[in-house]
Amino acid sequence: MSRRREVPCTVDLEMTHDHFHAHVDLKGVEVDPGDEVLVRNTPSRIAFGTTTTFESSAEVKRASWLKRQVVKLTGGTEIHELYEVGFEG
DSSP: OOSEEEEEEEEEEEESSSOEEEEEEESSOOOOTTOEEEEESOOSOOOTTEEEEEEEEEEEEOOOHHHHHHHHHHSTTTOOOOOEEEEOO
């Protein structure tokens, strides 16, 4: 199985007085500790007071067994899973 996979995703961006977030829903892929996700074709900024949702694609790179174990061990007690997520404009 390839360690890299291109998948469709839905991106939800919000920059309002109450919320500032970027949420990505990957279609058909579960992300595990240590995996890396690069979301493609995202806007570099949105206007204040705006909420937008759009379809895009993401590259998921699976962590090696060793990296996954290190992330699990060093993740701390409060954070059970760590993800490295990047956006590409």
